[in-house]
Every structure is written in C-alpha cells, then in structure tokens.
Amino acid sequence: MNIPFSKxxxxxxxxxxIDNRENSLDTNSNPEQFSKIIAQLCDRHTGIGADGVMFVEYESEKDKQDGLQAHIRYKIFNAxxxxxxxxxxxxxxxxxxxxxxxxxxxxxxxxxxxxxGVLECEELNLGQYRTNIGKATVELSKIPANPFNGESQSIVNQPLKINKNLDSQNLSHLNEETLNVTxxxxxxxxxxxxVDDVETAEVERIGKTLQSRKDIFPQSVNVEFIQILDENTLKMRVYERGCGETMACGTGACASVFAGILNKKxxxxSKVLLRGGELRINxxxxxxxxxxxxxxxxVFEGSVQIPLI
Structure with a gap:
C-alpha cells in the first residue's frame, strides 16, 4: 500500500x-503490529526518519460524547x-x-x-503558531507517578537518589547520586x-536511568534538564520517552516553566531556549x-510503501 505523507x-x-481520514491505516487495532510500522517509518537509516508520526482523522462517535466541538482528530505515535x-x-x-x-x-x-481533549490552535504571522496544551498538574496520580518519599501527593524540588551506573542493580553509597526533581x-x-550547565549535563545517562524506574514512573517519563539564565529565560535539554534526546519538546518547555513557577525560579x-530554537510559554x-x-x-512531501519492504 502506497501512502502519501508530509514531513x-x-x-x-x-x-x-499522514492524512488518514479515509482510514487507509487502522490506527486502533493490532497495536503490536502497528507499532512496528511506526518504528519502521521513524527509523533514520531505513525509513523516512522522525521523532514521531501524526495522523489526521475524523472524530469518532465516542469522541463526540463529551459535547465539545472539534474540527478534526489528531493522533500521535512516538518513534x-x-x-x-x-x-x-x-x-x-x-x-x-x-x-x-x-x-x-x-x-x-x-x-x-x-x-x-479539544485544544484551540491558531496560525499567527511569520510562520508562528499558538497552541493551547491544556492544564498542568503536580498531582502524582495524574502524572502518573508514585511517591518515593512517603505518601506525598506531589513531588516539587524533592531529593531522589538514583544509580550512577544504569547497568548496576545495587544502589550503594559509592554508586549513588542525588537529584532534586519536580x-x-x-x-x-x-x-x-x-542544572548549572545544560551543555555538560549527562542527559542520556540520567534520562535513561529515570525512564527505567518503573517503580516511580509506570508509564515512563520525559526528563527535562533546565538551566536558569534569568527570571524570563530558561535553557533546556530534554530526553523524551520513546525518542531519546530531541532538539525540542513543547510540552517539556511547558512543564519546565510551570515547575519554575512552583520553585520560584x-x-x-518565559522564553525557553532549546537546541532547535526558542519557544514562548505562557x-x-x-x-x-x-x-x-x-x-x-x-520539510518535504512524498509517498511510502507500507509495510516497508
């Protein structure tokens, strides 16, 4: 099956x-098989290459039951x-x-x-777009995350001990470090x-370590490393679940500005400076x-054979 796409x-x-309004690809059934197709498309050596795949679809009858009106349905799959x-x-x-x-x-x-839910998005001038991302929360049950320091309802600037060596299962005083996390x-x-300097932060090691902590993050987690430049400017690197380090992350920028408000930073x-450019977060x-x-x-348009052979 030959499928048109845009990058x-x-x-x-x-x-x-991918415009999937005619249901050329069934994004709902057989998740295991479909995840393999997504991973193939995102592979930067043997596929198109991407951090994720998005599908344009019509709303389902189940979607409409909340009474909110939307123009179109959005689905996204990580790499x-x-x-x-x-x-x-x-x-x-x-x-x-x-x-x-x-x-x-x-x-x-x-x-x-x-x-x-239904989010409002707007085309501005000069290739800029405004998107509403919903609401932030630190309530652990909604993150979801489990407390590691008793029965806390939230984790804001709390010390978390992790293993310096991802391959080691033993957390000893000689092999541990403490991170203050939100x-x-x-x-x-x-x-x-x-962090003091995002350029020297061990993004991959710490990101992988935190994502492996299923006892804390049952659905994994995106990890942001933030350097405060001033009260209106943050510098950020991000290790995303399902992708690894990426050039930018809009929700990560939102989470970081929100966390900065809670931590009075x-x-x-505020403006967030990422490896790919800058975002304004309100x-x-x-x-x-x-x-x-x-x-x-x-970037470009084309068509791809699915499954890739």
Whole structure:
C-alpha cells in the first residue's frame, strides 16, 4: 500500500504527517503490529526518519460524547511505535498542515481533538503558531507517578537518589547520586531537573536511568534538564520517552516553566531556549492552563510503501 505523507518539524523536533481520514491505516487495532510500522517509518537509516508520526482523522462517535466541538482528530505515535497523549511541537506542525491542506477551510483558529481533549490552535504571522496544551498538574496520580518519599501527593524540588551506573542493580553509597526533581503532567509526564550547565549535563545517562524506574514512573517519563539564565529565560535539554534526546519538546518547555513557577525560579511568561530554537510559554496561574508560541516548518512531501519492504 502506497501512502502519501508530509514531513514537518518544530525547532528540529520532526514528524511524519499522514492524512488518514479515509482510514487507509487502522490506527486502533493490532497495536503490536502497528507499532512496528511506526518504528519502521521513524527509523533514520531505513525509513523516512522522525521523532514521531501524526495522523489526521475524523472524530469518532465516542469522541463526540463529551459535547465539545472539534474540527478534526489528531493522533500521535512516538518513534518507538507507541501512542502518546500530546506533543507541543507536533501540535503546531499539525495545525500548519491542516490549514495549508485546506482540511479545515478558511480558518486561522482551529479546534483539534486530542487524547487529552479539544485544544484551540491558531496560525499567527511569520510562520508562528499558538497552541493551547491544556492544564498542568503536580498531582502524582495524574502524572502518573508514585511517591518515593512517603505518601506525598506531589513531588516539587524533592531529593531522589538514583544509580550512577544504569547497568548496576545495587544502589550503594559509592554508586549513588542525588537529584532534586519536580514531577509535572501537562498531558504527558515530565520530570524537571535543574542544572548549572545544560551543555555538560549527562542527559542520556540520567534520562535513561529515570525512564527505567518503573517503580516511580509506570508509564515512563520525559526528563527535562533546565538551566536558569534569568527570571524570563530558561535553557533546556530534554530526553523524551520513546525518542531519546530531541532538539525540542513543547510540552517539556511547558512543564519546565510551570515547575519554575512552583520553585520560584521564573515568571509565568518565559522564553525557553532549546537546541532547535526558542519557544514562548505562557502559564495562566489561575487555572494552570498552558500556551505555546513557536514555529512550524514544512520539510518535504512524498509517498511510502507500507509495510516497508
């Protein structure tokens, strides 16, 4: 089966977008087989190459039961093949795609159905897009995460001991380090860590170690490493679940600004500098709702044989 696709990126966080309104691919059945197809498409050596794949679909009758009106349905799968709830950079790319393809006609503001509800997104000027990402929470049951220091309902700037050696199962005083962590959910789970210099942070080692802690993060976690430049500016690197380190992460930027408010490190409207560029994050402190402003760029279009042979 030959499937048309488009390739977009948001600050280097890149995605394959497929118009699946005619259900050419069944994204709901046989998850194991479908995850293999996604992983093949995202492979940078033998596939198209991407951090994830997004699908344009119509709303289902089940979707509409909440009474909210959406123009279109959005689904995203990470590079490991498994479905994710939301992606901030991906949502901007998705918004540009559906507007440019006239899937949603004559509109600059669109309502997009996601796995965390209907989100409003808007095309601004000069290739910039504003996306609402829902609301942030530190409630552990909603992240989801388990407490490691008693029966806490949230983890904000709490010390967590981890193993310096990912391959070792024994946590001894000679083989441990302590990280001060803040857990946040912004539609997906995040662990925010403050560092003196993001360029020297051991992003892969610590990211993998925290993602392996199923006792704390049953659905894995995105790990953000944050350097505070001033009260309005953060510098960030991110180790994403299902992808590894990426050039940018919109939800990670949201989680980091929100965590910074809780830790009294930054303002509610802050700039986040990532390896792929910069995002503006706005947090409404009354209801904890989040807004991301940043670019979305079209790379190329093509078609691909599925399954890849």
């Amino acid at each position: 977009y990126h948001g600050l280097g966080n890149d995605f394959i977008i 490991d093949g498994f479905e994710s709830q939301i992606c901030g950079n991906g949502l901007r790319c998705f918004t540009r795609y559906i507007i440019e393809k006239n899937i949603v006609q004559n509109k600059k503001v669109v309502q997009i159905r996601t796995n965390i 857990f946040v959910n912004v539609g997906n789970p995040h662990c925010v860590i403050y 930054n303002n509610s409207s 947090v409404n402190q009354e209801d904890c709702s989040l807004q991301v402003i940043g670019p979305a760029t079209k």
